[in-house]
Amino acid sequence: MMHPTGGEQTADPFVPRLAVIGCGAIAEMFHLPALARHPAVMRNLVLVDPNRSRAETLAGRFGAGRVAADFRAVLDDINGVIITAPAQLHYQIALDCLRNQKHVLCEKPLANSAAEVDSLLATTRQAGVTLSVNNTRRLYPSSRRIKQLIEDGALGQLRRIEIVWGEKFDWPAASAGYFGPLAQGKGVLLDKGSHALDLVCWWLGRKPRLVACNDDSFGGTEAVVSVALEHDGCAAQLELSWLAPYANTLVIEGDRARIENQMYDWKTIRFIPRGRPARTLRCHTRARVLSELGQELIDNWIGVNTGTAAPLIPGEAVAPSIALIEECYAKRQRSAMPWHDAYRRSLHV
């Protein structure tokens, strides 16, 4: 079979046959450059997108084997899929692929609810395949080191976690799916919250109790959200925004030491033992730039497909944070916004 750039597909049984479902910006910027470092895999790769011309453009650029408009049409020809479709479609696509005994690597968020995650995990077990998820921030060397510091007791009993993370929404491939009916009223909490809440759950080792969730939705997708959590004497506060650049800080405070980082510090940690000067801890990594962490994920996943590696982030790992996000949406309250209600004054002059 010829692919758009004229090459032939590889028939080597040790080279996994993969499909990327969804050809938006994340596939273009993250997954395909990493897959391109495996030319044999790339020659077998199927790019799937309802916008076929978009898939063909990327196939030509990266040298993918072929394109398709519907993933169901290629399931018989592949071992595994990478799901990079819009978030609301993740669950159903993943379920279909797992039922067809395909390994799945899904972009975050894996699903919309705890019940959906349970269903995916049960299907994964029944099908005898693997389910991985790309919660990129778990791959940051700094995030891993923080986890290790907490587990080693270097921070002592945790008292406070604070994540303040906001920037103006500027995702280049944002589509109508990010807002309005397609997004089902789920905005920044599903987007940044999938990372931030997952880190909190991971570091705490369990799902904390939801204290409060306040946002600015008027029936659409929230753009600013504030979440308060609690677990075993540790209060966690998350402030997330799509509208304004925040300080983008992370503070984790225990009774023995404190960590103060920027959200984008991916290989260093500012560690402040109680009563002693701050130290900068450098985290071991071969990655020179952030995008190289994507390579680690893809390399791992190719290993998963050939049976030589276990998933770096298995689906069950993110179950607590997905349950927590679901709970946040179920219990959210609108924040007090006096500046919003003030319009009534001007209309009644």
Add this chain to the structure above:
Amino acid sequence: MSEFGRVLITGAGGFVGGRIAEVLHCAELAEVRAGVRRWASAARIGRFPFEIALCDVTDPAQLRAAMAGVRAVVHCARTDNLQATPALRNVLESAIELGAQRVVHFSSAAVYGDVEGDVDDTAPVRPTGHAYGDAKLETEALCTDFAQRGLDIVVLRPTLVYGPYGDEWTGDYARRMARGLWMIPPEYCGGTANLVYVDDVVQAVVRALRTEHGRGNACAYIINGAERVTWWQYFTALNDALGLPPLVAQSAVRSQFAARVMQPVRGGAKLALRHFPGAIRILAQRSTMAKALMKQAESAIRQTPTLQEFDFYQRKVFFSSARAQQFLGYASAFSMADGVELSAAWLRHNHYVPRRPATA
């Protein structure tokens, strides 16, 4: 059916357009179709369950699609100065073709150029050599042409619009204040701040949509706040409302010196960001020292006023909304104290300044 029927707002991803969309929807005055140039700018208006449509005003086909079935258009999309008139022509031609009954066009008080004294809508306008004001003036001339062809057009000339979600006259100042070093000394801030609170502008839009006009003439109205306040009064009021320590200004000599020194740095940084964004990002990721230096440079650039700002804050001119009051019934409903208080609440909520600790 709402009072105004379906209304397209171009530039609804922006500060003013976004607020117009919100208010028309929440007050149930219109079925809103919010036009955005790209989806990424829809985060704010996506909070509401009204229709959002891609609407690049420089793309006639996309514009026509967005304008289908609307009764009125509020055109507040920003373009670069050279595109302002061609884009407006697209809007007006589509409005005629698709039967929109009224267009409200956003011009600006910048059409008057660097005038001094009291200015109202009877003051003459002519090209002044300022690209933005001249581009707006050209759009007004086009409105007059189309009005003579029978299209019902109202032109609004807002002054400096401030308020929640605004960066230029609100958020950017708050950031400077929060950093603690104020580099615009009071002696340079005696000019009149022609600031109008964003909801006053929305009121003007509502009245422009509601008021009957004679066809054949695109009436233009200055929309300003009611008070004559100096820039220093505005800065101190905003600073106080944010709960920050009193502004401690640099001396005039030091501020001017800093502005002159920063001018080439600012130019160089812009050039570098425009031509080498990828290399700069990679450098910041690889080197913590480079990243720290970049942050320091960015902070210094943001904190330091430009030389043009010193002239701007000294201009003594006041734009009167008398004609808007007479013909539209417009009256500012927000004193500066009101506007500043609401802005400060929004700025605090959005972390422009450190949050006040919660009180028991």
